[in-house]
Amino acid sequence: MMPQLDYSIQFNALTELLKLTQPLWQVVAFDCHDLPWQEDFPRLAERVWQIDDANLDAIDSDQTLLVGHLLSALQADLTGLGQSSQLPLLHWLTSGSDKAIFTKSNLNLSIATSELSHFSAHIKGRKWQQIVAFTEQVFSQPTIYPVLEWCAGKGHLGRLIAKTQQCQVTSLEWQQALCDDGQAFAQQWQLEQQFICADAFAAIDVTDSASPIKTKQHAVALHACGDLHVRLLDLAAKANTQAISISPCCYHLIHAKYYQPLSRLAQQAQLSLSRHDLQLPLQQSVIASKKQNALRIQEVAWRLGFDSLQRDIRKIDQYLPVPTLKQSQLSGSFSDFCHWAAKQKGLVIANHIDIESYLVIGKQRQRLTQRIDLVRHVFRSVLEQWLVLDRVCFLTEQNYHVTLSKFCPSSITPRNILIDAKKTI
Ligand SMILES: C[S@@+](CC[C@H](N)C(=O)[O-])C[C@H]1O[C@@H](n2cnc3c(N)ncnc32)[C@H](O)[C@@H]1O
Structure with missing residues (x-):
């Protein structure tokens, strides 16, 4: 557990690091014709x-390996830029590893093994593992409050909490079908779990006794995307909700065009983050089969080849999104793909155009974008830590005592950060 003051110190250090390295991660690879930072970062x-x-x-898939490959070159370039005094900040590049803050309690979930398989029957393996780990970590001490499950889906998490904690659970979800399924499961297991079918963004007056968000409550949210968990933090802070436990995800799913910082510290940081920037923490490449990798690389090369072609045809130097293509199209020819993509976009490829030359360009651009993204990915964990600490600092400013941990290994879900907050006054 980290003292509250250290969170703000860490936040400020990450802000400095992100600003120092901004040209390396705040870049849209598809828009680049060369490494956009190569002049300042030649090594x-x-x-x-x-x-x-x-x-x-x-x-790319191993953060320690990735940083290990690029760190000395980055250090040399920053030194060349007269920033050697800032080099200690680079240790944050590897500080978010599982070993650093992953803690695991072994709470007995008090479900008989025979019951367990029945109870988890409708839940996919990974989701069940996440729910169990989340419940174990958050409720290592029995709760004294009723629980609000925010953006509950079918309320699998709420159901496990109701079962293991023997407490009341209110599950808020806006899809009626999910609420109906969840309510049926709760009845089947005779649990005190009630669903509220409501839009999380609808006007909620937390002073109204009918508000789903209350003071004497423990609010939980597992993987409520972007604005959805931010909305919970905002409402719960207003309601002085006694305990809040969230695992954030999909930072880019926001209504605003740019990130809206929550904490005063982040507002002062003046770091402008687009939705594209906010996707960076989620860009975790997974090791796929050789064939899958080859197909992915081919598709990117084809898309980039077509992109160069469409820029020339339209005489507009701007990316044009092309719809998802069927995997079977990749066993056809590049020329067929270009004609298909042109048709989707209402473009005509004149007969004299040498389509194959654009495949060569596409392959070159694919190699370039992969390297631009490789360097961006050095910062995915730093940016996620910054976003998480913004939430932590916001809660601290609202008089919560906050604990930051990881509730499961990243092999179960890379979105494994747990923010646990208890109201202090
Ligand atoms: C990523 S799922 C997470 C579900 C569940 N917490 C879990 O971990 O399995 C997000 C859930 O939020 C719900 N949701 C999305 N927008 C919502 C809104 N505006 N109000 C209420 N629920 C919403 C979705 O229907 C979905 O069930």
Whole structure:
């Protein structure tokens, strides 16, 4: 557990690091014709081109390996930029590893093994593991409050909490069908779980006794996306809700065009984050089969080849999104793909155009974008920590005592951060 003051110190350090390295991560790879930062970071540029194409995915999927490959070049370039005094900030690049803050209690969930398989029958394996781990960690001490489950889906988490804690659970979800299914499960297990079918963004007056958000309550949210968990934090802080436990995800799913900082510290930081930037923490490449990798690389090369072609046809230097293509199209020809994509976009490819030359361009751009993204990915964990600490600092400013941990290994879900807050006054 980290003292509250340390969270703000860590937040400020991460702000400095993100500002220092902004050109490296605040970039849209598809828009680039070369490494956009190569002038200021020449050693880093040299280093990424030294990496064999075949090794890129393996390096990208392992944060320690990735940072290990690029760190000395980054240090040398920052020194070249006269920033050697800032080099200690780089240790934050590897500080978010599982080992750093993953803690696990072994709470007895008090369900008989025979019951367990029946209870979890409708829940996919990974989701069940997440729910069990979340419940174990959050309720290592029995709750004294009724629980609000925010954006509950079918309320699987709420059901396990109701079962293991023998407490009242209110599950808020806006899809009626999910509420109906969840309510039926709760009845089947004779649990005190009630569903409220409501829009989380509807006007809620927390001083009204009918408000789903109350003071004497423990509010939980597992993977409520972007604005949804922010909405809970805002309402719960207004209601002085006694305990809040959330695992945030999908930071980019926000209504506003740019990130709206929650805490005063983040508001002062003046770091402008687009939705594209906010997707960075989720860009975790997974090791796929050789065939899947080859198909993905081919698709990106084809898309980028077509992108260069459409820019020339339209004489507009701007990316044009092309719809998802069927995997079977990838066993056809690049030329067929371009004609298909052109049709989707209402463009005509004149007969004299040498389509194959755009495939060469597409392949070059694919190699470039992969390297731009590789360097961006060095910062995915730092940016996620910054976003999480914004939530932590907000809660601290609202007089909560906050604990930050990971509720399960990232192999179960990479979105495994748990923010646990208890009202202090
Ligand atoms: C990613 S799922 C998480 C569900 C569940 N907490 C879990 O971990 O399995 C997000 C849930 O939020 C619900 N949701 C989305 N927008 C909502 C809104 N405006 N109001 C209430 N629920 C919403 C979705 O229907 C979905 O069930």
